[in-house]
Amino acid sequence: xxxxxxxxxxxxxxxxxxxxxxxxxxxxxxxxxxxxxxxxxxxxxxxxxxxxxxxxxxxxxxxxxxxxxxxxxxxxxxxxxxxxxxxxxxxxxxxxxxxxxxxxxxxxxxxxxxxxxxxxxxxxxxxxxxxxxxxxxxxxxxxxxxxxxxxxxxxxxxxxxxxxxxxxxxxxxxxxxxxxxxxxxxxxxxxxxxxxxxxxxxxxxxxxxxxxxxxxxxxxxxxxxxxxxxxxxxxxxxxxxxxxxxxxxxxxxxxxxxxxxxxxxxxxxxxxxxxxxxxxxxxxxxxxxxxxxxxxxxxxxxxxxxxxxxxxxxxxxxxxxxxxxxxxxxxxxxxxxxxxxxxxxxxxxxxxxxxxxxx
Amino acid sequence: xxxxxxxxxxxxxxxxxxxxxxxxxxxxxxxxxxxxxxxxxxxxxxxxxxxxxxxxxxxxxxxxxxxxxxxxxxxxxxxxxxxxxxxxxxxxxxxxxxxxxxxxxxxxxxxxxxxxxxxxxxxxxxxxxxxxxxxxxxxxxxxxxxxxxxxxxxxxxxxxxxxxxxxxxxxxxxxxxxxxxxxxxxxxxxxxxxxxxxxxxxxxxxxxxxxxxxxxxxxxxxxxxxxxxxxxxxxxxxxxxxxxxxxxxxxxxxxxxxxxxxxxxxxxxxxxxxxxxxxxxxxxxxxxxxxxxxxxxxxxxxxxxxxxxxxxxxxxxxxxxxxxxxxxxxxxxxxxxxxxxxxxxxxxxxxxxxxxxxxxxxxxxxxxxxxxxxxxxxxxxxxxxxxxxx
Numbered sequence: 001x002x003x004x005x006x007x008x009x010x011x012x013x014x015x016x017x018x019x020x021x022x023x024x025x026x027x028x029x030x031x032x033x034x035x036x037x038x039x040x041x042x043x044x045x046x047x048x049x050x051x052x053x054x055x056x057x058x059x060x061x062x063x064x065x066x067x068x069x070x071x072x073x074x075x076x077x078x079x080x081x082x083x084x085x086x087x088x089x090x091x092x093x094x095x096x097x098x099x100x101x102x103x104x105x106x107x108x109x110x111x112x113x114x115x116x117x118x119x120x121x122x123x124x125x126x127x128x129x130x131x132x133x134x135x136x137x138x139x140x141x142x143x144x145x146x147x148x149x150x151x152x153x154x155x156x157x158x159x160x161x162x163x164x165x166x167x168x169x170x171x172x173x174x175x176x177x178x179x180x181x182x183x184x185x186x187x188x189x190x191x192x193x194x195x196x197x198x199x200x201x202x203x204x205x206x207x208x209x210x211x212x213x214x215x216x217x218x219x220x221x222x223x224x225x226x227x228x229x230x231x232x233x234x235x236x237x238x239x240x241x242x243x244x245x246x247x248x249x250x251x252x253x254x255x256x257x258x259x260x261x262x263x264x265x266x267x268x269x270x271x272x273x274x275x276x277x278x279x280x281x282x283x284x285x286x287x288x289x290x291x292x293x294x295x296x297x298x299x300x301x302x303x304x305x306x307x308x309x310x311x312x313x314x315x316x317x318x319x320x321x322x323x324x325x326x327x328x329x330x331x332x333x334x335x336x337x338x339x340x341x342x343x344x345x346x347x348x349x350x351x352x353x354x355x356x357x358x359x
Numbered sequence: 360x361x362x363x364x365x366x367x368x369x370x371x372x373x374x375x376x377x378x379x380x381x382x383x384x385x386x387x388x389x390x391x392x393x394x395x396x397x398x399x400x401x402x403x404x405x406x407x408x409x410x411x412x413x414x415x416x417x418x419x420x421x422x423x424x425x426x427x428x429x430x431x432x433x434x435x436x437x438x439x440x441x442x443x444x445x446x447x448x449x450x451x452x453x454x455x456x457x458x459x460x461x462x463x464x465x466x467x468x469x470x471x472x473x474x475x476x477x478x479x480x481x482x483x484x485x486x487x488x489x490x491x492x493x494x495x496x497x498x499x500x501x502x503x504x505x506x507x508x509x510x511x512x513x514x515x516x517x518x519x520x521x522x523x524x525x526x527x528x529x530x531x532x533x534x535x536x537x538x539x540x541x542x543x544x545x546x547x548x549x550x551x552x553x554x555x556x557x558x559x560x561x562x563x564x565x566x567x568x569x570x571x572x573x574x575x576x577x578x579x580x581x582x583x584x585x586x587x588x589x590x591x592x593x594x595x596x597x598x599x600x601x602x603x604x605x606x607x608x609x610x611x612x613x614x615x616x617x618x619x620x621x622x623x624x625x626x627x628x629x630x631x632x633x634x635x636x637x638x639x640x641x642x643x644x645x646x647x648x649x650x651x652x653x654x655x656x657x658x659x660x661x662x663x664x665x666x667x668x669x670x671x672x673x674x675x676x677x678x679x680x681x682x683x684x685x686x687x688x689x690x691x692x693x694x695x696x697x698x699x700x701x702x703x704x705x706x707x708x709x710x711x712x713x714x715x716x717x718x719x720x721x722x723x724x725x726x727x728x729x730x731x732x733x734x735x736x737x738x739x740x741x742x743x744x745x746x747x748x749x
Contacts, residue, residue, distance in 0.1 A: 163622045181625050181655065227721040235656075241714045244736050247744045262721070263737075265730055269721025313726075359737055 037205055038194045045283040052285050054192040056112040058173035062089035064109045066132060075139040080156045082130045093117055093128060095156050102157055110173050116142050125166045126158035133340040140340055172236035227269025233276045234258035251357050254334040260346035263359050273299045290325045297326040423454050441470040457487040475504025479516055486519055495523040522564055525557040533557035541587030551580035558583045558614040575605050586618045609638045627651055642672045649681035658688035676706045687719050695719050710739045
């Protein structure tokens with residue numbers, strides 16, 4: 001039963017919450033604060049999320065553990081030498097051709113494992129030409145920028161972002177940084193916070209403290225169909241439609257899981273067993289146990305010589321080869337063309353020996 | 360057939376096109392003498408017949424009626440002579456006899472199917488005879504076969520291509536074609552009127568424009584030209600001036616919104632909405648407003664615009680698309696599917712419709728239909744990429 005607080009208490013309480021939220025904004029730990037505020041009611045979802053790759057999708061250099069662990073990162077690429085050097089809380093990205101050097105402070109680190117930096121050069125934003133990759137524990141050319149052939153030192157810094165790209169980058173890797181398609185760095189909070197997916201959660205929290213939480217709850221994302229969930233997650237991980245229109249084909253598109261998944265013959269947009277969140281809890285770190293994922297496959301598929309699960313799709317066959325480690329064969333690992341990152345292919349299929357990468 | 364002749368035809372064509380001055384794109388026949396002169400004597404050494412020799416001599420002496428008569432006699436006796444057909448057709452074109460020129464070039468094309476320059480020249484004949492769809496097809500095929508392999512030729516052919524696209528109501532393709540001139544800094548007053556016609560969705564040729572409309576069309580063309588040249592600041596100023604001078608001009612806000620769409624979606628949306636205040640029943644503006652809102656994931660906002668558009672013009676594929684998508688994305692899956700299937704009846708290879716239908720079938724549990732649509736979409740998308748980058 002809902003308890004209504006005396007109205008005289010409402011204003012100071014609301015102001016207090018606003019103050020908490022406002023003062024926490026723009027700090028590295030703002031999303032942890034926001035999550036902590038949500039944790040009052042949603043502890044299971046809020047505790048781990050700030051430390052997940054999405055929660056740390058954008059980091060401020062002072063709090064970026066990569067720079068603490070690697071005070072100097074260096075690589076020579078053609079005539080250019082790249083250095084990322086950290087002193088105290090300041091990290092500087094430099095490129096030199098031996099004659100001239102351009103040095104730019106790193107303001108934003110995109111990614112938790114592999115990292116790319118968005119740089120401000122003369123008021124324009126650039127994607128750093130070099131990124132950090134855990135697989136080599138060092139710098140290498142940013143994925144997708146291999147085709148660039150910088151002719152000047154300025155070009156060697158990185159790829160100048162097109163007009164609408166900064167909003168895309170910050171829109172996915174941070175929270176409250178984009179409004180009506182425009183970038184607003186003043187209000188940007190690093191990483192994916194509760195508010196990023198659950199739009200209206202801050203207002204809901206304030207209302208909840210006033211006893212009006214039920215009326216203001218953000219839409220329940222768990223109720224989305226698998227198709228809608230795929231599109232929802234695809235806003236950042238790329239929807240099937242976006243990739244089809246964009247024309248990206250080949251192993252480079254293995255990064256776009258909603259696209260790959262939707263190409264699967266077993267993908268049914270109305271069946272929750274194939275939804276993104278059926279396998280991945282976005283509030284938790286990625287599960288890595290094969291047996292965990294096996295249970296997801298067995299929600300539709302029978303084990304060999306066993307009865308099918310309840311409501312199994314008629315075309316969900318039992319695997320004639322194995323009874324475990326489904327993903328290792330049916331969602332094989334695929335390396336990006338640069339060999340620096342590996343993803344499980346979400347286009348679930350029977351992979352025949354020698355068959356090429358589809359779609 | 361003499362293979363060298365192919366090269367000679369191309370050379371003649373190129374020379375002929377080169378001779379057309381920029382300001383006379385629409386009246387190439389003026390340059391007949393240059394055409395004739397450019398082909399001097401080249402065939403004589405290769406054709407032993409008296410008639411061919413006499414025809415070439417007449418051509419050299421700029422005696423066009425005699426040359427045409429003689430080449431006509433040659434083709435009567437040896438109808439498989441591509442050389443004679445080519446000279447007959449090009450001379451007839453040069454004298455303004457566009458219908459026989461077209462027919463002669465058709466004979467030549469039959470004998471030499473991959474002759475890009477001849478196709479392009481036939482397209483220019485058809486332009487003059489008012490066979491606009493055929494003219495466009497021939498000019499585009501000619502371009503794809505190398506007829507626009509020099510800047511001057513490219514200017515002439517692209518200009519006519521853009522004029523034809525406008526005349527046939529394919530305004531966005533026309534504006535893209537005019538982008539060639541903006542990027543290369545090629546400009547003149549006629550071109551500005553022509554761009555204005557495409558921008559303001561007026562299916563006319565510049566020569567058919569009433570004199571009291573030229574000022575407005577030229578101003579719109581100048582603004583669009585500035586934008587297409589990459590000078591967005593100047594374009595903004597020119598559009599502002601235009602809106603001030605011609606507040607009731609239809610499609611002007613639409614044009615600016617269309618140009619802004621890729622780089623400033625919010626600005627574009629504002630312009631589309633502004634167009635609807637000037638012209639509330641503008642279906643294209645309704646469609647683009649809905650589309651811009653759909654791109655911003657605002658299907659509920661898009662729906663009324665889409666419904667207005669499709670109610671006014673159910674035969675408009677774009678209106679069916681935005682209506683289908685708006686309904687689908689606001690949860691009305693079945694009605695959305697109806698619109699999208701209706702669209703596919705009109706345009707079976709519409710990629711956007713297949714993409715949207717894949718999602719719609721998927722949401723409604725039609726797994727196999729969804730998979731089929733997905734694979735079809737991929738196929739269409741790949742084909743389209745191959746067309747762009749063969």
